[in-house]
Amino acid sequence: MAARDLSVLVGVILIIVMLVIPMPPVLLSLFILVNISLALMVALVAMNTTDALEFSIFPSLLLLLTLFRLGLNVSTTRSILSEAEAGGVVSTFGTFVTGNSPLVGFVIFAILVIIQFLVITKGAERVSEVAARFTLDAMPGKQMSIDADLNAGLISEVQAKERREKIENEADFHGAMDGASKFVKGDAIAGIIIVLINIIFGLIIGMTQKGMGFGEAINTYTKLTVGDGLTSQIPALLISTATGIVVTRVNSEGNLGSDVTKQLFRYPKLLYIAGATMLLLGLTPIPIFITTFIGLAMIGAGYAMSRSEETIEETVADEEEEMESSDMQSPENVVNLISTDPIEFEFGYALIPLADANQGGDLLDRIVMIRRQLAIELGLVIPVVRIRDNIQLNPNEYRLKVKGNQVASGELLLDHYLAMSPGGEDDAIEGIDTQExxxxxxxxxITEETKEDAEMFGYTVVDPPSVVSTHITEIIKQHAHMLLGRQETKQLIDHLQESYPILVEEVTPDPLNTGEIQKVLAKLLRENVSIKNLPVIFETLADFGKMTNDTELLAEYVRQSLSTQITNQFVQDRDSLKVLTVSGKVEKTVAEHIQQTEHGSYLALDPDSQQAIVQSVAQQVEQLSLQEDTPIVLCSPAVRMYIKQLLERFLPQVAVLSYNELEPSVEVQSVGVVNI
Structure with a gap:
């Protein structure tokens, strides 16, 4: 244990000892001076902090210092009542303040206690209570603001985490200060009671046990009591002042001294007015030399500050010009222009209300929910979506970019609703024809007036924010494999390693590096297979990674390991799975035209055969679509990935599964055969 940590523990133990064991006057004097020094140090630190959290230990420190001060009060009271002596420091303070009049000293002490108790302590307690309540009430709004900045791309995930932690720390700090301020109030009350005890019982003990006369007793014990009270109330006053400074402090770039001088003397012309007023007061019976001195000093200070302000403004202007010139010439300024955001959402000026919270827009909140939803569904942390308006677009147009390339666009009418008919073309209601x-x-x-009629006719009616949210969700799903790079894969691996360190060590960096794992995961995402179950995926890679480093083949092994997940994805609540089975002839043809190379395998099938297979699938998929069934092609594991590669360019929406990817309990119903 460090010496500093040990010193704090020893200090707390000594405080407890002081409450029980009598202390010699010399030691009492030493501890009293230590108490005053600590209180002064706390007050100076409180004045020089720029943020309340820089002094986050203050609530606990307040408790320890209060306990130390009470321990001293108990020790000095014991010494005063038993020996009529409390050390040189107490006697000196008592003699200096009371002089030849104990009553005057007692009055001064009483005024000091009233100032501390009714003004500073009471105010600090109230401010602490209000600050704690307001901080807790503001937490939800601050959290939403952080989420909005994160989705707008103004801050990174790390910065968002730091800001959230700061909000939590602020709430904890102000809550602790609300309770700690009660220590200060209780200490002030205890000080008053102890003073009364010292005087009353001191008189009784002095006159009955020590044979003092009334005058001698009142003089002796009043001096000691006032001295004891001052040595405890001066540190208490400093601590109360520090408490008030900390809880009333607003975050700024400077400390209390710099902020006071900067803000109080911000307007030099006001010093001229104040100085002139003081000079006019010299015309009254007030001594003219005092008013003249103060007035001229204020006018001189105003003139000096005016000259300083002009110099600072000229310096700042010169520095800004130099910075602008250097920024235009620096290579970093050009480098920043070539960076691209993973996902960008741009919109015309008529769609600004979508993202403007002041106009009721909730697009930022919807994107937060989209990112959370896709993280649950796909197992992938979607990057921040940068949202910006673009005056080059049509007013109602929006477009979505992935890695700097436009992948989708659309138009919205904010004062309309999008109505989709369940029966295809239908003229039951009037509206502007478009495409979902x-x-x-x-x-x-359709307009809002037509909305109820459309719902009565069975139309699905959606508001514009929901339309664009659904579009963004589907586009991100389709391009999730493009958003998963090596850096994102490394983050997933690091997260998995926290829970499964042995499993990760068996897979990477040997036999598979991060790039090869990324290709396997991207292959799964490309076919809309969630990678959330990373432990199962890595178990498979650990089993087969030493046999082959062909990422296409490894992805097939992983798919088979995820058979339960894939089955649930396609079967869901249906009793059976309707599929198009691939004929043996087609499978044989595909298998015979697989070419093996040192870089992997590929399908080398002639164009006529490829076209025949695609047309056969397309015809039957169209028939299934009329029956509102999801098109699924079922084949053997050996040719699954080659058939998927063949169909992906022409029929990307068709899912291709192998027999090993379905659970044995699933009832498969063949509704067609893919043949040449």
Whole structure:
């Protein structure tokens, strides 16, 4: 244990000892001076902090100093009542203040106690209580502000985490200060009671046990009591002042001294007015030399500050010009122009209310929910979506970019609703014909007056924010594999290593590096397979990674390990799974045209055969779509990835599964055969 830590523990133990064991006067004097020094140090630190959290230990320190002061009070009271002596420091303070009149000294002490108790302590307690309540009430709004900045790309995940921690620390600090301020109030009350005890019982003990006369007793014990009270109330006053400074402090870049001088004397012209007023007071019976001195001093200070302000403004202007010139010439200024955001959402000026919270827009909150939803569904932390308006777009147009490339666009009418008919083309209601952007379904933009009629006719009616949110969600799902890079993969690996360190060590960096793992995970995401179950994925990679480093083949092994997940994804609440089975002839043809190379394998099938397979699938998928069934092609594990590669370019929405990817308990119903 460090010496500093040990010293604090020993100090607390000594305080407890002081409450029980009598202390010699010399030691009491030493501890009293230590108490005054500590209180002065706390007050100076409180004045020089720029943020309340810089002095976060203050509530606990307040308790320890209060306990120390009470321990001294008990020790000095014991010494005063038993020996009529409390050390040189107490006697000196008592003699200096009371002089030849104990009554005057007692009055001065009483005034000091009243100032501390009714003014400083009472005010600090009230401010602590209000600050704690307001801080707790403001926490939800501050959290939402952080989420909004994070989604807008103004801050990073690390910065958001730091700001959230700061908000939590502020709430804890002000809550602790609310309770700690009660220590100060209780200490002031205890000081008053101890003074009364010292005087009353001192008189009784002095006159009955020590044979003193009334005058001698009142003179002796009043001096000692006033001295004892001053040695405890002066540190208490400093601590109370420090408490008030800490709880009333507003975060700034400077300490209390710099802020007071900067803000109080911000307007030099006001010093001229104040100085002139003081000079006019010299015309009254007030001594003219005093008013003249103060007035001229204020006018001189105002003139000096005016000259200093002009110099500072000229210096700042010159520095800004130099910075602008250097920024334009620096290579960093050009480097920043070539950086791209992972996801960008741009919109025309008519769609600004979507993202403006002051106009009721909740797009930022919706994107927060989208990122959380996709993290749960896909197991991937979606990067921050940068939102910005673009005057080059049409007023109602928006577009979505992934890695700097436009991947989707659409138009919204904010004063309309999007109505989608369950029966395809339908003229039951009037509206502006359009297409639902996420799934390409025919739809209409209708007015609010037509909304109820549309719902009665069975239309699905959606507001514009929901339309764009759904579109963003689907586009991110489709391009999730592009958002997973090596850096993101490394973060997933590090997160998994916290819970499964042995499993991660068996997979990476040998036999698979981060890039190879990223390709496997991206392959899964490309076919809309969630990578949330990383332990199962890494178990499979640990088993087969030593046999092959072909990422395509490893992805097939992983898919088979995730058979339960894939089965639940496609079966859901249905009794059976309707599929298109691949004929043996097609599978044989595909298998015979697989070419093996040192970089992996690929399908080398002639164009006519490829076209025949694609047309066969397309015809049957169209029939299934009319029956509102999800198109699924089922084949053997050996050819699954090659058939998927063949169909992906022409029919990307068609899912291709192998027999090993379905649970044995699933009832499979073949509704067609893929043939040449």
């Amino acid at each position: 952007p996420a799934f390409g379904l025919p739809a209409k933009w």
